[in-house]
Structures are given as C-alpha cells and as structure tokens.
Amino acid sequence: MSDLIELIYEAAFVPERWTHVLQKASKLSASASAQVFFFSETAPPRGMTLDNLRPLFDKFINGDMWKFSEGTQKMCAMQPASFVTVDDFLSAEELEHDPARVMLREVGIGAMACSAVAMPTGELATFVFQKWLKDGAFMPNEIEQLNLLRPHLARASLVSGRLRVERAEATTSALELMGLPAAVLSASGRMMAANSHLQRMDAALLPVAHGGLAIADRDANRLFQSAITQMRHETTAGSIPVPGIGDNSAFVVHLLPLRRAAHDIFGGADTLVLATPITPSALVPSATLLNALFDLTPTEARLATDLASGLTLVDSAARRGVTVKSARTYLERIFRKTGTRQQSQLVAMLKTVQPLVPPTPD
Structure with missing residues (x-):
C-alpha cells in the first residue's frame, strides 16, 4: 500500500503515472479497469483510463454520451465522499438503457464503483472502477481498500487538475502553472522556491529563520510545523484550515510529499505546500467539500455541518x-483533522466557509 501511495503523489505531477496508479488500484480492488475524470463548469471533461477501455473512454469523453x-449525472450530483456501488443508485430501467452502461456491457463490463472529489477550486474529480460481468459485484473489503486510498487520490487529483494534466519540466513553471499559491520545501523545511501567488500572501504565509515558512495563525502553524516534521520520516500528507488573515480570506494549506519523478521535477525538493482558496461554484455547492478539505468521513462531515448550522451536539446525534x-x-x-480544539472554535472556522456548508437534509 505504501508504494501505491507514493505512486499516487508522483502521478500528481507526472500524468503518465496515473495509468500505473489505476492499474495497481484495480488489482487491489479486483477490478477489470479504472478511470479518473475531471469535470468543470467551463470546459469539457478530461481524464485518463486503462488501455483495455480506451476506445470506449474516448467515445464517452469526446462526445455527448457523458x-x-x-x-454519470447521478454520481456528479451526489458527489459520493466514499466509494459507492453505482448500481445501488440506478433503477432497473436506468441500468438497462443508460447509453454508457449499454456500451460497457457489450465488452463484458458490469458493476461499477465510484467516488467523487469536490475540490475547492470548483472542479470535480471522479474515480471509477469496473468489474467484469462474470466477476459479479464489488465486495465490501474491495470497497474498503479503495476508500483507504481516497484521501491520497483527492490531494493528487487537486494538483493534476490545476496542472491540466500537463507535465511541468521545471520547478518555477510547475508552480506557476498551478495557478494557486505554492512553494516547495526541502526535507529540513527550508523554502526552496515559491510562486508569485504565494508571495502575495505575505500577511498569512511568512518567511522565518533559516529559510523556513510559517502560517500567521498560531493553531494552524502548530499543525503545519508538525506536519513538515512528520513528512521527514514517512510518506504522508495533510490538509490544514487557516482562518482569514489580513486581506486573505479563509483557505486550506495542503502538504504533499514529492517522491520519485516528482522529486526530480522540483529540483530535489521533498514537500509541496499548496494554499487552496475556498471558491464557491455551482459544481461544488455542498458539504461534501469538507471531505476534500479535511479528509472527514461522510458521518463526520454531516456532524460538522449540523454544528455549523446551529444545532447542538445532542440535536445532531438525534437527527443522525x-x-x-x-x-x-x-x-x-x-x-x-481540522486543527481545532473546542466546538466553538470549530464552528467559527466552518462559518468562514458558510456558503459551502449549508444544513444538509435528513
């Protein structure tokens, strides 16, 4: 599993590695094939697939079939925050006549598992795994294996989405291509390079002694420095919420390990720091965003949104x-996961992104 996680973070910067990620994740979940799709409000969908379904993938993504x-439409609307079996959400008639399912059945594909990553940038990354018809449904343990990978897939897809799945060959061009505030750090935490977007956030992200980087908020910086230290010893990642500071509205800092080819692309740097502003969009309007930001489980996200909407813990427990x-x-x-210590602090932090965390229906 650790090798696959390293490969996922490499694929964030080296798009051809996504094929290897999908292959290994397919083997882990006993799947026949797999794809990752990127959807946005302003551009046609794009993505990657394993070769055994490439002709169908090209037909699906380049035409209007999607x-x-x-x-597809139900999964994009639901934005499942964990992997689910798609068939559970379709009627018998929909399964029979859905043009994509008809096309897949013709080549022997049956059950499908899907999870969506609602990104703060307004894009939606969707991961899909398929079974051969002869192999039946996904087993609970296979879905569990995919869910263990999901937080890592979420962060890697954020970077891939911003890079438009194009390989950047130099540190500075890679950071600028992201279009988001970004910096790369050495293993000791020294900032080796930063793009202009991050440099303009000098009220919130501060240079410190020995070339390091800090967050102006005390609690967020405590988590940030701890995460940097932890990444020296293991392949991990983290997401840290930061309240509005100065002219900067609330944002989230993501730390991603740079391994394998990504390590070389960024001049030997060990950690990518990415500051993600929270941008409402019609594509990502719901509390599922909390899953992408903080790796909350669906149950945790529902509780958090209840508290942000004014319910007490007791009321939320009864409701759920x-x-x-x-x-x-x-x-x-x-x-x-959010770096808060008490309920009032959590609610205050969540209210900084209040348009994106409305009360959820029962």
Missing part, C-alpha cells in the same frame, strides 16, 4: 440516529 448517462457518545467520538476526530 451528458446523457444517468449514472447515533448516540451522543458516538457523536462525541466523531467530534474528537473532527477536532484532530
């Missing part, structure tokens, strides 16, 4: 059909 596929003890356990996990 617009008329009930499965869980015990208060379980809700407190979820809340402790949310504190760890």
Whole structure:
C-alpha cells in the first residue's frame, strides 16, 4: 500500500503515472479497469483510463454520451465522499438503457464503483472502477481498500487538475502553472522556491529563520510545523484550515510529499505546500467539500455541518440516529483533522466557509 501511495503523489505531477496508479488500484480492488475524470463548469471533461477501455473512454469523453448517462449525472450530483456501488443508485430501467452502461456491457463490463472529489477550486474529480460481468459485484473489503486510498487520490487529483494534466519540466513553471499559491520545501523545511501567488500572501504565509515558512495563525502553524516534521520520516500528507488573515480570506494549506519523478521535477525538493482558496461554484455547492478539505468521513462531515448550522451536539446525534457518545467520538476526530480544539472554535472556522456548508437534509 505504501508504494501505491507514493505512486499516487508522483502521478500528481507526472500524468503518465496515473495509468500505473489505476492499474495497481484495480488489482487491489479486483477490478477489470479504472478511470479518473475531471469535470468543470467551463470546459469539457478530461481524464485518463486503462488501455483495455480506451476506445470506449474516448467515445464517452469526446462526445455527448457523458451528458446523457444517468449514472454519470447521478454520481456528479451526489458527489459520493466514499466509494459507492453505482448500481445501488440506478433503477432497473436506468441500468438497462443508460447509453454508457449499454456500451460497457457489450465488452463484458458490469458493476461499477465510484467516488467523487469536490475540490475547492470548483472542479470535480471522479474515480471509477469496473468489474467484469462474470466477476459479479464489488465486495465490501474491495470497497474498503479503495476508500483507504481516497484521501491520497483527492490531494493528487487537486494538483493534476490545476496542472491540466500537463507535465511541468521545471520547478518555477510547475508552480506557476498551478495557478494557486505554492512553494516547495526541502526535507529540513527550508523554502526552496515559491510562486508569485504565494508571495502575495505575505500577511498569512511568512518567511522565518533559516529559510523556513510559517502560517500567521498560531493553531494552524502548530499543525503545519508538525506536519513538515512528520513528512521527514514517512510518506504522508495533510490538509490544514487557516482562518482569514489580513486581506486573505479563509483557505486550506495542503502538504504533499514529492517522491520519485516528482522529486526530480522540483529540483530535489521533498514537500509541496499548496494554499487552496475556498471558491464557491455551482459544481461544488455542498458539504461534501469538507471531505476534500479535511479528509472527514461522510458521518463526520454531516456532524460538522449540523454544528455549523446551529444545532447542538445532542440535536445532531438525534437527527443522525447515533448516540451522543458516538457523536462525541466523531467530534474528537473532527477536532484532530481540522486543527481545532473546542466546538466553538470549530464552528467559527466552518462559518468562514458558510456558503459551502449549508444544513444538509435528513
């Protein structure tokens, strides 16, 4: 699993590696094939696939079939924050007549698993895995294996989406191509390069002694420095919420390890720091954004949005059909993931992105 996670982060910068990621993840989940799609409001979909479905992939993505596929439209609307079996959300008639499913059945493809990553930039990355008809449905343990990969796929797809799946050959061009505030750090935490977008955030992201980088908010910086230290010893990643500072509105700092070819592309740097402004869009209007920002599980995200909308912990537990003890356990996990320490602090942080976290229906 650790080798696959390293490969995922390499694929963020070296698009041809996505094929290897999909191959290994397919083997892990006993899938026949796999794809990653990038959807946006302003451009046609794009993505990558394994070669065994490339002709169908090209037909699907280059024509209008994706617009008329009930499965595609439902998954984009639902934005499942964990991998789900697509068939569970389609009627028998939809399964029978969906043009994409008809095309896939003709080559022996049956069950499909899907998860969507709603990115703060307004884009949607969708990961799809398929089974051969003869192999039946996805087993719970296979879905679980995919869900273990999902947080890493989320961060890697954010970078791939910003780079428009084009390889950047030099550190400075790679950072500028992202269109987001970004810097690369050495293993010791020294800032080796930063783009102009990050340099303009000098009220929130500060240069410090020995060439390091810090966040102007105390709690966020505590998490940030701890994450940098941890990345020296293991292949990990993290997402840190930062409240509005000065003229900068609230944003999230992502730390991604640079391994393999990505390490070479960025001149031997070890960590990419990416500051993601929170940008509302019609494509990403719901609380599913919390999953992409902070790796919250669906249950944790629902609790967080309840609290942000004014419900008490007890009321949220009753609404969601869980015990208060379980809700407190979820809340402790949310504190760890969002860098907050108490409920009032969490709610204040969530309210900085209030348009994106409306109350969710029962």
